[in-house]
Amino acid sequence: MAQTINSACNAGYSFLPIEGEKNMAVTCVRSSALDGWQRFMSSQGYRTESMKPFQNFAQADAEAERRIPLRGFVDFSECVVRDTKDVAIPWLVGRNYSLQSLGPVGDAVCASTSVGSALRRFVEYFALLQDCTDIRIDSQERTTSLSYRILDPNIWPRHQDAMFSFGILAQILCQGSTDGWDQVEFHFEASASMMTGDIQRVVDAPCSFEADTNMFRFPTRFLDRAIEPCDRAAPINELNRQIADKNRSSALVERLAQVVYRDLDQLGIDQERVAREVGMSSRTMRRHLATEGHSFQQVLDECRMRQAVFEFRTKPDLSIAQIALRLGYSEHSTFTRAFRRWSGVSPQACRKQMAQ
Numbered sequence: 001m002a003q004t005i006n007s008a009c010n011a012g013y014s015f016l017p018i019e020g021e022k023n024m025a026v027t028c029v030r031s032s033a034l035d036g037w038q039r040f041m042s043s044q045g046y047r048t049e050s051m052k053p054f055q056n057f058a059q060a061d062a063e064a065e066r067r068i069p070l071r072g073f074v075d076f077s078e079c080v081v082r083d084t085k086d087v088a089i090p091w092l093v094g095r096n097y098s099l100q101s102l103g104p105v106g107d108a109v110c111a112s113t114s115v116g117s118a119l120r121r122f123v124e125y126f127a128l129l130q131d132c133t134d135i136r137i138d139s140q141e142r143t144t145s146l147s148y149r150i151l152d153p154n155i156w157p158r159h160q161d162a163m164f165s166f167g168i169l170a171q172i173l174c175q176g177s178t179d180g181w182d183q184v185e186f187h188f189e190a191s192a193s194m195m196t197g198d199i200q201r202v203v204d205a206p207c208s209f210e211a212d213t214n215m216f217r218f219p220t221r222f223l224d225r226a227i228e229p230c231d232r233a234a235p236i237n238e239l240n241r242q243i244a245d246k247n248r249s250s251a252l253v254e255r256l257a258q259v260v261y262r263d264l265d266q267l268g269i270d271q272e273r274v275a276r277e278v279g280m281s282s283r284t285m286r287r288h289l290a291t292e293g294h295s296f297q298q299v300l301d302e303c304r305m306r307q308a309v310f311e312f313r314t315k316p317d318l319s320i321a322q323i324a325l326r327l328g329y330s331e332h333s334t335f336t337r338a339f340r341r342w343s344g345v346s347p348q349a350c351r352k353q354m355a356q
Contacts, residue, residue, distance in 0.1 A: 027131040027152050028067040035101035037080070040093045046084060053079040070131060070155065077160035087197030090160040094167015104235045104242070105129055111234035115176040116223030119146065122172060125239050127246060134213070134262045139220055147215040149189065151261040153310035159190040162214040166203070173218065176225025184218045187211040189314075212265065252278065252288050253299055260303040265326040271296055304328065305342040308335075312351040320347050
């Protein structure tokens with residue numbers, strides 16, 4: 001799997017380009033994610049017809065079921081903020097986004113009778129809207145956290161899509177009531193300088209930066225707040241069928257990579273547990289991978305190396321030894337040898353070139 005330093009440090013956006021896999025899926029998002037951007041910005045006096053980000057996606061939002069590259073959408077949101085110098089736009093687009101644009105997922109959310117059920121449905125079926133993204137809700141006795149993180153390490157910067165997604169989640173949260181917003185707090189994986197602008201003022205809540213994931217936290221009691229449901233039934237059976245179909249149609253290496261990327265710096269990567277996550281025994285998983293010409297170790301190594309390049313790019317203050325530990329290597333030297341085999345250069349040389 002040796003690559004040049006340029007390909008290793010400037011990888012494209014196919015999710016897991018393992019040697020021998022010729023047609024890896026590009027990570028995508030439903031094109032209806034674009035809905036509301038032009039309308040909101042036009043209402044603020046922007047001439048979107050002359051703006052390059054909108055020209056690039058001029059036809060995409062005409063087809064609600066069309067899927068567009070996730071990297072393209074993320075770049076779009078970054079370009080909008082960079083061109084307008086208005087960091088509030090993604091957040092406000094999300095806050096004013098029509099949930100009906102989410103299709104059946106939006107119908108399920110809108111048919112909910114409480115904030116908690118609406119948020120859980122959004123999280124549970126988010127995979128039908130956007131690929132390769134870890135979005136979860138974690139409720140404790142006193143506080144609940146909603147976290148959102150794109151797993152594809154080739155997509156960076158990726159700050160404004162998080163603001164957009166949090167805007168939608170905040171819209172759902174506030175359907176019950178806006179009381180208690182002063183008890184909400186935000187955490188972002190980007191640095192404050194990368195986010196640009198006064199994010200704390202935009203979201204009107206305390207913010208911290210350089211976290212492992214994007215997250216906002218609020219009192220758990222907010223989940224019990226009642227909301228007025230729409231007059232359409234929630235298409236739960238259809239959504240469950242779509243989730244099952246999506247899992248069956250996804251390449252096994254893609255599904256495994258998503259689990260590995262999600263847990264790489266948080267949990268030990270245990271082959272048995274990862275196999276259970278994708279709905280099979282480890283023996284069956286190994287057999288399927290072998291049929292496709294892969295092994296679990298190959299998938300794990302590829303994910304580790306691409307995540308390493310991501311860490312070099314986004315965490316310049318971490319030492320090589322610290323990054324090796326985050327990736328599951330007990331020895332710094334073992335990581336260095338593995339990275340050199342994969343890329344043809346040392347981790348230090350790769351990081352140096354990226355810094356230059």
